[in-house]
Amino acid sequence: MRSISVLFRTTGSCLLMAAALAASQPAHAFADDDARKAILELRQQIKTMTDANQRSRMQLADQIDGLEQEVTRLRGMIEQIGRPGGAKPDDKAEDPREQSAYDGAMEQFRKGEYKESSDSLMAFLTLYPESNLAPSAMFYLGSSRYALKDYKGAIDRLTLLSQKFASHPRAPDALLVIAGSQIEMNNRAGAKVTLQRIVKDYKGTPAADTAAKRLQLLQ
Numbered sequence: 001m002r003s004i005s006v007l008f009r010t011t012g013s014c015l016l017m018a019a020a021l022a023a024s025q026p027a028h029a030f031a032d033d034d035a036r037k038a039i040l041e042l043r044q045q046i047k048t049m050t051d052a053n054q055r056s057r058m059q060l061a062d063q064i065d066g067l068e069q070e071v072t073r074l075r076g077m078i079e080q081i082g083r084p085g086g087a088k089p090d091d092k093a094e095d096p097r098e099q100s101a102y103d104g105a106m107e108q109f110r111k112g113e114y115k116e117s118s119d120s121l122m123a124f125l126t127l128y129p130e131s132n133l134a135p136s137a138m139f140y141l142g143s144s145r146y147a148l149k150d151y152k153g154a155i156d157r158l159t160l161l162s163q164k165f166a167s168h169p170r171a172p173d174a175l176l177v178i179a180g181s182q183i184e185m186n187n188r189a190g191a192k193v194t195l196q197r198i199v200k201d202y203k204g205t206p207a208a209d210t211a212a213k214r215l216q217l218l219q
Helices: 002-082 096-110 114-127 134-147 151-164 171-184 188-201 206-217
Strands: none
Touching: 096 114, 096 134, 114 134, 134 151, 134 171, 151 171, 171 188, 171 206, 188 206
16 A cells, blocks of 8 residues: 555656646746747848948048048149139239239249249238239149148138138139038038128129039038
8 A cells, every 4th residue: 555655656746747848838938939020020130230230330431432422522623723824904003113022922833833932922912912913822822732732721712812802803713612621620510601791792703603513512
């Protein structure tokens, strides 16, 4: 009888253990399914984020490339603007020494000697601040500073020209060089404001047409 009792107790214990094990299996399986689902969702989120980051990098690369192309175009345009286009009726000084000083600075500019032309034009403006050649001298001084990559100096000189001689034919060109300098300094917002000013204040001029095209590229 004792052996039978022991057998029943042993069998009962085994059945209880088996029942407990069977009861625990669905919970483990459920936990495993949740974990696998969470992993799959996380992988999808990472893939989505990676794809979005890749698109953002490509868009940024395109924007940088477009800006670099715009800077190159502006440099070419500014070089063209900066070339003296011959004397005009109001571009002559009565004093031969004054005219000689201006012509010497222009010759340096034509040769690409921008440091020398900058120094000569500064000296000219110091000696002849009221000269009728002063606006042109200020323009080429600013252009010389731009060519030397002194963009802040170019902006300072050309801003003075645009303020003091707003009706001079070189004023809108000066603003174009200012916009180019602002782009070189990565100040696109400032460049847009300057270009918009050209379009508004100098409507119908070649500078306004150029500014309108530049604005489209900077949108």
